[in-house]
Amino acid sequence: MTRIRFPSLSLFLTVLALVAGLVSAPAAQAERIKDLGSFQGVRPNQLTGYGIVVGLAGTGDDSLDYSTQGMKGMISRFGLTLPAGVNPSLKNSAAVMVTAELPAFSKPGQRLDVTVSAIGKAKSLRGGTLVLTPLRGADGQIYAMAQGSLAVGGLGVTGADGSHLSVNVPSAGRIPGGATVERTVATGFDTAPQLDFNLAEADLTTALRVADAINIAFGDKRARAVDAVTVSIAAEAGAEQRILMMGLIENIEVKPADAPAKVIVNARSGTVVINGAVRISPAAISHGKLTVAVQESPRVVQPAPFSAGQTAVEQSSALSVTEEKKPMISFKGGASLADIVKAVNAIGATPSDMVEILQALKQAGAMKAELVVL
Structure with missing residues (x-):
């Protein structure tokens, strides 16, 4: 049936x-302004880099061209040169992409978590170590250096007959605190003629309420809604004065507009x-x-x-x-x-x-x- x-x-x-x-x-509860959006320029930045993971148990890239070139480049930094026509066997190493997020106001010496992902035919990065890798921003400048042992949550096993079993994703892992910040990103918030607060969701009513709440809290007309996203705030020059004002503004409570x-x-x-x-x-x-x-x-x-x-x-x-x-x-x-x-x-x-x-x-x-x- x-x-x-x-x-x-x-x-x-x-x-x-x-x-x-x-x-x-x-209909809507009062929310802190810091939960409704963020100040323009005060945001994280994405970093990427190309690196080599070594120490793998035969689960690497083998003899892929870009892996071989990366290994030769790494070896050359130590003053070693391979003979012409000789390519190293890379079963114990793999070419990887390294990504990280650089928070706003990060200072040199601070640590960042990094994610390491295989870009070749490496079966697993378990047990590998990332060799010193520069991490660059969208402008091509180096903002951090990454290195360390990988923590891989996945597991891959291959049998003699070619059968393969994978648990999660063994070709990607993380290095907690694996990168060190080397350069500060200039936010420009202390020199800009004004501060702009951008709402996470565009809404004209909410933008007007945020501007009104700021003006009531400070007793003047320093804030105005520019559009459905941006609230422009007049501010005194100097990082100390602006940080103080930004901290006060973030904790002002506003009742956002009802959702459509x-x-x-x-x-x-x-x-x-x-x-x-x-x-x-x-x-x-x-x-x-x-x-x-x-x-x-x-x-x-x-x-x-x-x-x-x-x-x-x-x-x-x-x-x-x-x-x-x-x-x-x-x-x-x-x-x-x-x-x-x-x-x-x-x-x-x-x-x-x-x-x-x-x-x-x-x-x-x-x-x-x-x-x-x-």
Whole structure:
């Protein structure tokens, strides 16, 4: 017996009910300004470098050209030169890319965590050691130097017959505190004519509220909203004065604007997320539930005695379709998320059904919300 049914509704309704409970709560809670965005120029920078990992147990790159060139370059730094035409066997070493993130205001001597990833055919970096590698920024300048033993969480095993087993990813690892900062990144925040605070999410109302909160806290008109993202703040020259002002501004509490009405739908998994700002105009919904059953009953057919026939299997199929009738649900104007949850529960819609219902409401103009289908 084969039955085609939609997924269970219990988990979907539980999640929606929890979200619906937020409708009665305050629309938005006060947040610190530092949680809403960041000051322009005060940000981390990405660093990258090309290096060689040595000390591997025969799981390296072997004789790849770029690995061989990298090894020759490393050896030459120690005053050694390989004979012409001689290429080292690199089964115990691998060419890697090294990446790190340089936080704002990092000073020379501070330590950074680095990630090391194989770029060749190395099977595993377990047990390897990264040789001294310069890490460069987007401007091509060296900002840190990396070196150290790798911590690899993955494991790879290869059998004599060529079979291979991997746990996690053995071709990548990390070196905690494996890089040392060598150069400071100039942020320019202490010499710029003004400070700009950028919101993480663009919103005109939130930008205006941030500017107003700063002006109220300092008792003047130093802050103004430039656009939906940027709040420009007049500041005195000098790093000490600006750091003091920035620290005070970060801890001012602001009530951000309510999020716009939005419905997120994942059509592949049937996940539906509706925020509390969604409202439904007057509409009526009727949705049926269809079940298709396929019953297979094959039987063996024997030929008559002393005949030339052969034993065969005769297929016997029984198909049935059952459609469960559901009542029509009517939404009054301004229906909230809680009303939607109740209606979904009443008609027994599954997450997949809900996707179709929401799309139909949007097409009918009854749902004034952005519908995002993933």
